[in-house]
Amino acid sequence: MNLLTASHGSYPRIGEPPEQQILRRTITECDRGGKSERDVRAAEDEMTELALREQAEAGIDVVSDGLIRWNDPISHLAGKLSGVRLNGLLRFFDTNFYFRQPVVGSPPQRTGPLILDEFKFARNGSARPVKPVLTGPYTLARHSLNEKSGPGKFEKLLMDYTEALSGEIAQLAAAGARFIQVDEPSLLSCLDGFSLVAETLRKLASQKGKAELWLTVYFGDAVPIYEKLQTLPVDVLGLDFSYNSKLIDMAAAGSAKTLCLGLLDGRNTKLEDVAIVAETIGRMLKTTRGASAYLSTSCGLEYLPRDRAFSKLKHLARIKAIVEGSEA
Numbered sequence: 001m002n003l004l005t006a007s008h009g010s011y012p013r014i015g016e017p018p019e020q021q022i023l024r025r026t027i028t029e030c031d032r033g034g035k036s037e038r039d040v041r042a043a044e045d046e047m048t049e050l051a052l053r054e055q056a057e058a059g060i061d062v063v064s065d066g067l068i069r070w071n072d073p074i075s076h077l078a079g080k081l082s083g084v085r086l087n088g089l090l091r092f093f094d095t096n097f098y099f100r101q102p103v104v105g106s107p108p109q110r111t112g113p114l115i116l117d118e119f120k121f122a123r124n125g126s127a128r129p130v131k132p133v134l135t136g137p138y139t140l141a142r143h144s145l146n147e148k149s150g151p152g153k154f155e156k157l158l159m160d161y162t163e164a165l166s167g168e169i170a171q172l173a174a175a176g177a178r179f180i181q182v183d184e185p186s187l188l189s190c191l192d193g194f195s196l197v198a199e200t201l202r203k204l205a206s207q208k209g210k211a212e213l214w215l216t217v218y219f220g221d222a223v224p225i226y227e228k229l230q231t232l233p234v235d236v237l238g239l240d241f242s243y244n245s246k247l248i249d250m251a252a253a254g255s256a257k258t259l260c261l262g263l264l265d266g267r268n269t270k271l272e273d274v275a276i277v278a279e280t281i282g283r284m285l286k287t288t289r290g291a292s293a294y295l296s297t298s299c300g301l302e303y304l305p306r307d308r309a310f311s312k313l314k315h316l317a318r319i320k321a322i323v324e325g326s327e328a
Contacts, residue, residue, distance in 0.1 A: 002292040003285065003323055004061040005316040006260060008216070008238070009133040009181065010073075010300030011051045011066030012309050020306060023047045023068070044069045045121065052126045054310055059317030062131050062179060065122035067300065072099035073135045073183065074143045077115075081108035081164055087145065093185060093219045095267070095303060102144040104157060110164035116171050129178050131214070134168065136184035137161035137200045138193055143186070155196065162200040166207045173209035181214040181238070185299075188220025188240075198232055205233040212236055214260065218299040223247050230256040238262060240298040248280055254287040259294070264315060266297035269308045271315050278322040285323075295320055 014024050026043040029035040051066030070076040072092060079086050083106035089098040102108075119132040141158040148156070165182075172180050182204060187197050205213050215229075216238030222229065223244045229237055238260035241247050251259060261284065263277050285293055295316055301309035 003281065003320055004292055004294050005059065005313075005320050006062040006131065006294040006296045007055055007060055007064040007066075007313070008262065008266060008296045008298075008300050009064050009067055009131075009183065010070070010302035011055070011064070011068070012302055012304065012306040013047055013066075013068050015306035020047075020050070048118075048122060049125055052122060052130075055313060056126070056128055058310060058313035059320075060313055061128065062294065063122075063126055063128050064131050064133055065118055067133060067302070069118055072097065074140060075100040075102060077135055077165075078102035078108065078140055078144060078161075080110075080112070080114050082106075082111050083108045084144075090143075093189070095219075097303065099143065102140070104144050104146045104148070107160045108157075108164060109160070110167045113171065114164075114168045116168065116175060119172060119177060120175060123176070131179040131181055132172050132177050133181045133183060134165055136182045136186075136197070136215075137165055137204075138184050138190075138197045139186040142190060142193075158196060158200065162203050166203050169204055169211075169213075170207040170209070173207065173211045177211050179212045179214060179236075180208060181216055182234075183216050183218075185217060185219040187217050187225075188222060191225060194225060194228055202233050212258075214238055216240075216260065216262075218262065218266075221247075223250060226250045232257075236260050236294065238294075238296065242267070242298040248284075252280075252283040252287060255284075258292060259284065259288055260296050261293065262296050262298035264297045264312055264319075266299040266301050266312065267303045269304060271311060274315065274319050274322055277319050281319070281323050 023043045048065050048068045055063040075086050078084050084102045086100040087103045090101050092099045122130045140161045146157050212235040214236040215234040218240035221243040223246050237257040240262045242265045
């Protein structure tokens with residue numbers, strides 16, 4: 001079994017040293033009229049390149065662009081679709097982060113790339129495979145205000161978002177993405193939507209080409225639907241193990257899917273005991289199907305100070321080394 005470390009997705013956009021505050025400073029100066037949108041894009045480029053370097057330095061095998069250009073996981077995608085305008089701020093789950101709520105006045109449609117250009121920029125600047133990340137259609141729909149009325153309006157909105165993301169996935173695959181991740185944190189807080197999520201994933205999977213399609217669920221307890229998650233048309237299943245310790249036993253009993261093990265808490269600065277995590281992984285690898293498994297954090301790392309986020313990444317590589325040593 002080949003164990004690979006993987007970035008979950010997001011990475012802090014700001015750090016303590018002055019050179020890690022360039023994006024915040026540039027945005028502030030742009031708001032005051034002293035900098036342009038072009039200057040903001042250049043700062044985003046610089047911080048994306050730094051995020052890629054830090055992931056490589058930490059020893060991460062599958063990296064992301066850090067979602068540096070994302071103001072939040074909802075508006076960054078929905079705001080690029082026609083028929084959508086952005087409203088005020090709302091809290092994103094139980095975090096201290098906020099998102100601008102999409103207000104849907106007409107069917108949202110993709111009129112241009114959503115993250116394709118961001119993926120190409122990161123891929124061209126990384127010697128390691130870059131995994132593009134998309135917030136899933138179910139989570140987008142759950143966080144949107146739909147101005148349409150009538151029966152089935154949520155389902156129609158969900159399918160519109162699915163259609164838009166399907167086009168993006170097709171282009172990401174055509175551009176050479178080896179992995180494409182779809183985040184659906186809303187599934188664990190709205191379990192009755194499982195059949196809808198399954199329907200959207202069938203559509204998304206039909207466009208993935210040769211890429212591995214990942215589904216990640218977090219910010220909730222996956223134990224009640226662990227068996228059902230195994231039936232979804234995805235190649236890799238990313239799980240948040242920070243909510244219920246029983247999930248470890250369920251995963252260790254077997255998985256029909258390749259797993260991405262979110263065993264390090266992405267919202268807690270404390271570093272986990274490497275020996276305990278390595279032993280847990282060893283139990284899981286004995287029963288997991290597939291040639292590979294992935295080790296990651298429970299969620300993206302934007303919720304941590306940048307230095308602690310970097311420590312979490314290095315911790316992943318350290319744990320992988322212990323697991324590989326015990327298997328030698």
